[in-house]
Amino acid sequence: MTVDTPPADDSTVGAGAESSSSDTAMAAVTAAEAVLAQRFGSTISLVEAEDLAGSGPATVVRARVASSPFSLPRTLVIKHYPDEPADGEDDAFAREAASYQLFTALSADDRTCPEILAHSADHRLLVIDDLGRAPTLQDKLSGSDARAAETALLSWARSLGRMHFSTANREADFNALLRRLGKAQSGGQAEPSAPPACDPVEAATEAPVVLGEELGIDTPVDVAAAAQRAAEQARSAAFRAFSPVDLWPDNNLVTGDGVRFLDFERGRVRSALVDAAHMLVPFVSGPEPLALPRGVSEAMITSWRAEVADLWPSLAEEETLDRYLADAAQLLVWEATCRWLPELAGADRVSGDGRDNGDRGRTRERGTATARAAALVTWWRDLAEHAGRAGEGADGAAVAAHAEAVARALDGRFGPDLELPLYPAFR
Template sequence: MTVITESRIISVVRAAESLLSQRAGSSVVLDDPEDLGGSGRTTVVRVRVAQNPLSLDRSLVIKALPEHEDPKAFHREIASYKYATALPNESRPGPQLIASDPDLRIMVLSDLGHGRSMPEILDTGDPVETSRAVSAWGQALGRMHAATVGGEVDFLALVRRGPSGTEGRDILRDEARRSVESLPGHAAALGVEVPPRVVEALETAATLFDEGEHRAFSPSDVGPENIMLNDEGVQFMDYEWGGFRDATLDIAYAVVTMTAQLPPRLASHATDLEVSMVDAWRSEVNPIWPTLAHEREMQRKVLVARLLWVWLSTAWMLPGGADLIDPDPSEVDASVEMAPFDPGLENSAGAPEPGTTGFTHDWALHTNDPRVLVGRWTDLAAAASRAGEDEVSAFASATGAALQRIWLA
């Protein structure tokens, strides 16, 4: 992780002061900077508003990108915040954009306060509290989706103000497509047969980024690390690479990443929590997408998206598949011996070397722990069985067993 120096923080605060002062027409003074970390590329700082000619909040959050970084993701994030800020308060998924300067690569956001992170809540192991939080998470996703249906033209108009090529960038879409292309080679290396239904489902899921019956706005990474609960409810914290896609991708992503963070005490409640999240989401989107009221149809659509996310997280872990993620070796459990695959297996995912694309986002979907992947396949097999997708269930069971045998036996 990049170490943010005190001089860098001070320069970011001064740049934000200048930006807000120009906007206000008189001096704005910011004080007491608090480093909030960030993705490694960005500087994120909370500041107190010490002198304020406008009706600004008492504290604000500044996010800044270094000058040498590829600005496309940052421009898309600004467009996402502008779009979300224009939504009604009850449908706004996260912080409000106060000011931004794409040339300086800086944005000033409303401060959501200290609240409670979703990983913190999941870690309590309290079934009742977790169920309420997970339901609120699904409901907030649904409200955002329902409020943004039909808004894609407005969003793209905002994106077009950024650098050329920003409009067409969708990192997860590109990675998902590569992972589907890698399926034959990786499945052969695992010794797993791929049924036609699995191929069909993965190919269908890969089209949901650009097509689909349920298109709505997505912050892109809606995993637990980017979810906070405060007095105003659920807040989504990161809009980098936000855009429009089929909403079933979002709810499936939330389910996959949520179950991976459940403590052992909640393992027996995983299915109930999945159902609670999906039902809460569906309660918000049913009026605009009535076909989802049919249980089997809804289960099938969410399952297709879920299969893609589980396969993508696995492809990232296989030899040569995680180049874009550039995992931190310190995160890998040294007690887990990773048996080698065939070193001659080509990286059919086609991912470029680290640093060549400017992409270093730490997705909630990504994991270095093989036990998490085995658990995801086990959960997927059970979900497929409930949905009547026997071929998907069999494939999920076989893949989980292969990973268990190779990595954990």
């Protein structure tokens, strides 16, 4: 039997949500006090818990140190992962803890993230240094000061380069830390790591299928071969370094000492070229990316290269770097297409004429879909330009021609005349 119930009072719903948030924040603080006591051997009291509303699986809380016999920062940030991962699911806590531990071994100048002060696999919790209320890169890009936004982007690129430089030979260390955390949580038997979600390397195989099914576009043999070569380069031992993977503008802080990265829930060692290609395809892995003005991406790449050229001298050669980054950009654009195109095509088939019939939620969804379609159109057009400029004879021309054809098909399907707008700071 179905029972009709009156709509909930907004104030009641809000109070319940606030109460739930308070409960999870206090649970995180209580666990943090236990972890800190175990780490330092004495009681440390935390007060004034502030829920920072993290977007991932962790409860993120800022708390003030009320009393401690040790010299600790005035405030701390707590990341609590109360839920165990499902069978076969990658463990965000283990990756984040291993990532922070990897950086702890570096000097303060090489550490492009906050310092980890304590962690516990039993409590699934990390306590890290609080960098304060500095703006994120997203804040800078969403503002009205173009110069400040560009300065922040160049700082982001330099910090990414320093991260790559300082972790380039630390893959074995990272994997050992990850295995140790896996064993600690599984009672001594390390569980195999799940493959990363939205892996650009896998897109070399998956994207041609998606393009054929959703747009009716065939991928020429030489274009598919070029993508497979790019995937082999990304899998190779060359240019490997630690990556946060989620290279989004709101996942870092713009501090007086440069940009600092915050979230390593999918952190892993992979090709640094895939990270650097996010400057050609700006923040492609983010949920709602926008565009950068011409010239800014090139300036970012120059800043990044200055940090890694001593480590990887071949990247000092302009033509070599252009070719490598164009290949990595191809993988990123293909991956974004695998991630978004089936959903866009499915929504397009269901919505018919696209009218939302007064449903605000559907209006927002339609706006997001249009933005993502515009992103794909823009990225495929830009890929054609990058491939044509980087070249490699007939292969470069073939990749460029295929990218142009895909861009036209996407615009014809979801447009017309779609173009990704600039971040607000550059409008």
